[in-house]
Every structure is written in structure tokens, then in C-alpha cells.
Amino acid sequence: MRGALTALRKDHRSQQSDHLEVPLFSPEQWLDSLTPVAVWRLLILSLICIASLDWLFQVSGIHHVGSLYMLPVCIACWCFGFKTGMGIAIAEIILSVVTLLGLSGHLDTSAIVELVIQLIKFGCAAAVVTRFRQSFDRERLLARRDWMTGILNRQEFQRQAEAMLASATARNRSLLLAYFDLDGFKAVNDRFGHQTGDQLLQCLAEQGKSLIGLEDCFGRMGGDEFAVLIELTKTEGALEVTSQLHVGFTAALENTGHGVTCSMGAVVAFPGDSASLHELMRHADQLMYAVKRDTKAGFSLAGHAPPCDFESLLPPKLQRCSHHS
Structure with a gap:
């Protein structure tokens, strides 16, 4: 009863x-x-x-x-x-x-x-x-907006990303979802304090805006984790765009002078792909953590790691083996 x-x-x-x-x-x-x-x-x-x-x-x-x-x-x-x-x-x-x-x-x-x-x-x-x-x-x-960096917060990123996925499917376009977090960020907070860590995140977000278009999504997922969703044109390759993103964010972090790098996982949503945003983000997150376990300061696209030495992709002032911590 x-x-x-x-x-x-x-x-x-x-x-x-x-x-x-x-x-x-x-x-x-x-x-x-x-x-x-x-x-x-x-x-x-x-x-x-x-x-x-x-x-x-x-x-x-x-x-x-x-x-x-x-x-x-x-x-x-x-x-x-x-x-x-x-x-x-x-x-x-x-x-x-x-x-x-x-x-x-x-x-x-x-x-x-x-x-x-x-x-x-x-x-x-x-x-x-x-x-x-x-x-x-x-x-x-x-x-x-994220209260500290001024870019999209997690909820708004997901909302806009869902709309981008629906639009890309209707227009037969591919999207690239890149998920990354920072290597060595905790050490900056521990050594210099959270105010310095906040300034580093703000600098990354501000310079990161120049790497994507106004129609793309760039958001902070929480802590030192970020996500980018970009529509690929017919002339752009996913590997090329992922490399450019990683190089750009690495350069932004290098400018802070704290030796912080980023590990990135990226997946491509092809037209007609039935994967949801949640599945794509989970896949990209898994790739990111695989990079952090193996090399750090690198990226992985759809499960395929980039060449061991992609130093040529970096600007002259950043020429170093970027797939090592």
C-alpha cells in the first residue's frame, strides 16, 4: 500500500x-x-x-x-x-x-x-x-558569458553549438570541435596565486578570439578547459585547422611567460553524422586526455595523433618540440 x-x-x-x-x-x-x-x-x-x-x-x-x-x-x-x-x-x-x-x-x-x-x-x-x-x-x-574571461560559458556554448550542428546538417557542412585544457596551469596558481592564473586565462581568451570567426563558438567549459566549434569550408582540412588552433593557443600561452602549454583533442562532425553534441564533446575530451597522458602540449584529431615533430607549424619564437611537456 x-x-x-x-x-x-x-x-x-x-x-x-x-x-x-x-x-x-x-x-x-x-x-x-x-x-x-x-x-x-x-x-x-x-x-x-x-x-x-x-x-x-x-x-x-x-x-x-x-x-x-x-x-x-x-x-x-x-x-x-x-x-x-x-x-x-x-x-x-x-x-x-x-x-x-x-x-x-x-x-x-x-x-x-x-x-x-x-x-x-x-x-x-x-x-x-x-x-x-x-x-x-x-x-x-x-x-x-563566463564571468572572468568574457567568452561563452558552458551552457551558452552548448546552446549555440547545438544550433550550429543543426544548421551545418541542413547545409551539408562539416564542423570541427576542439577541446583543450592547459598543462602546468595548477603550478602557476600554486606559485604566483590565483590572480595571476586568472590573468593568464583572460589573456588566452582575449587572444583566442582572433583565431576564430564571429560565427564560430569559443567557450570556457570550466576551470582551465576550453572548447571551440568551427565550421569547415570546402577548402579547409580538419588537420590544418586543428594545427592552426593549437599553434595559435600555444602562442597566446607563450606570451604570458609562464611556460604553460595546452593539450587538445579534436573531432570532425561530418554531414549526415548522427552523433550528438554530447557524444562529440565526450570523444574530443577522451582524445585530449590521451594527449595529456602520452605527450602533453600536442593535439589529436579523431584518434590520429599528428606527426611527432610539427615544429615547423610554430612561429620562429616558439620553435621547440611542442609535443613534450
């Missing part, structure tokens, strides 16, 4: 959980998903509808429809900023003036005062919405 009750409770909690996971309508996400042209169409349509209602209600003696004009102002500020929002507000005041002149043929003092008050209200609302949008964007950026 107790077992049956426990099962019922679990089933009930499961149903509640499923119910809570149902996504709700998000106005800000819907607005952000619209193109600028679509937003302008929405603004113009809303202005026409509100102006028509204002005209009809003014004829009926109702004078409180003007507050509806606040909606287009807020939408304009959210999507385009304060100046555009105030431009919409001024356009709305002009529409209100046209409506009043069309009905009475003149503007009395009370109507002018009301319009001025209305413009002030629109300005206050525009300032609040614009400020909130700035805070919203800042918090959203912080939620997606």
Missing part, C-alpha cells in the same frame, strides 16, 4: 513538473524575433488602429483612449531605442491634434495642456523602457 502511494506521489510530481516546463508566451522574445521591417509594420498598424479608435471614441464623448498610444512608444523603445520611441510619441501627439481639430476645428487651452502632459508621460515611459532594455541586455549577456 505504501509503495502504491509513493508511486502515485511520484507520478503526481512528474505531472506537475511536466506542467511547469510548458513554455509561456514571452513578449520580449517575440519582439526580438521580429525583423526591423516587421516591427515597423506593427508600429504603423497599431498607430492606425489606435488613431481610428481615438476618433470613434472622441465622437462618442469618450476622451481616455489616448493612453493606448503608450503601447507603440514602448515597443519602439524596446526595439529601436529612446530616440525612435520619442519620434513615435511626437507622431502620436500630432495624430491627437489632427483628431481634435477634425472634430472641433480648434484647440482650447485645456486640450493643449492635456497634450503636453501626455507627451511628458510618453517621455517618462520611453526613458523607463529604454533603461530597462539596457539592463535586460546586460543581464542576458552576463548570463551567457
Whole structure:
């Protein structure tokens, strides 16, 4: 009996959980998903509808429809900023003036005062919405970025990488996933302190941004582990790109002056490959740790290690046997 009750409770909690996971309508996400042209169409349509209602209600003696004009102002500020929002507000005041002149043929003092008050209200609302949008964007950026290095955090990297995988599959393109961590990083923290270690990671992340394109993903997976996802063009070889990445990150670490190197594992996701992002990352992680066990300061691509001596791939100032620690 107790077992049956426990099962019922679990089933009930499961149903509640499923119910809570149902996504709700998000106005800000819907607005952000619209193109600028679509937003302008929405603004113009809303202005026409509100102006028509204002005209009809003014004829009926109702004078409180003007507050509806606040909606287009807020939408304009959210999507385009304060100046555009105030431009919409001024356009709305002009529409209100046209409506009043069309009905009475003149503007009395009370109507002018009301319009001025209305413009002030629109300005206050525009300032609040614009400020909130700035805070919203800042918090959203912080939620997606690693707090110390400024590159993608693990959750956002995985989200963007999933989207890249889906897009690459649809366009019949290959992707290269490189996973690496740092050799000798713990010794830097132990000898010079965590502040020096943090500065090293920041330097690596900053210089690493120049190694990839804006459409690629570069993220910190945690600690001293990083991942890169790059779309391969028809003229690029996976081995060549992996070599360039390893050489670039090695050079960035060399510039810190602490003798830290990186071990990298890389896998290629070919078009039509059914492997998930989790499987690709696990495979690359295994290759990386195989490099750390065997040589350190090297890389392995899809289980095939590079030639023992790839010193020629390094810049002159880094010419040394890079597959040794």
C-alpha cells in the first residue's frame, strides 16, 4: 500500500513538473524575433488602429483612449531605442491634434495642456523602457558569458553549438570541435596565486578570439578547459585547422611567460553524422586526455595523433618540440 502511494506521489510530481516546463508566451522574445521591417509594420498598424479608435471614441464623448498610444512608444523603445520611441510619441501627439481639430476645428487651452502632459508621460515611459532594455541586455549577456574571461560559458556554448550542428546538417557542412585544457596551469596558481592564473586565462581568451570567426563558438567549459566549434569550408582540412588552433593557443600561452602549454583533442562532425553534441564533446575530451597522458602540449584529431615533430607549424619564437611537456 505504501509503495502504491509513493508511486502515485511520484507520478503526481512528474505531472506537475511536466506542467511547469510548458513554455509561456514571452513578449520580449517575440519582439526580438521580429525583423526591423516587421516591427515597423506593427508600429504603423497599431498607430492606425489606435488613431481610428481615438476618433470613434472622441465622437462618442469618450476622451481616455489616448493612453493606448503608450503601447507603440514602448515597443519602439524596446526595439529601436529612446530616440525612435520619442519620434513615435511626437507622431502620436500630432495624430491627437489632427483628431481634435477634425472634430472641433480648434484647440482650447485645456486640450493643449492635456497634450503636453501626455507627451511628458510618453517621455517618462520611453526613458523607463529604454533603461530597462539596457539592463535586460546586460543581464542576458552576463548570463551567457563566463564571468572572468568574457567568452561563452558552458551552457551558452552548448546552446549555440547545438544550433550550429543543426544548421551545418541542413547545409551539408562539416564542423570541427576542439577541446583543450592547459598543462602546468595548477603550478602557476600554486606559485604566483590565483590572480595571476586568472590573468593568464583572460589573456588566452582575449587572444583566442582572433583565431576564430564571429560565427564560430569559443567557450570556457570550466576551470582551465576550453572548447571551440568551427565550421569547415570546402577548402579547409580538419588537420590544418586543428594545427592552426593549437599553434595559435600555444602562442597566446607563450606570451604570458609562464611556460604553460595546452593539450587538445579534436573531432570532425561530418554531414549526415548522427552523433550528438554530447557524444562529440565526450570523444574530443577522451582524445585530449590521451594527449595529456602520452605527450602533453600536442593535439589529436579523431584518434590520429599528428606527426611527432610539427615544429615547423610554430612561429620562429616558439620553435621547440611542442609535443613534450
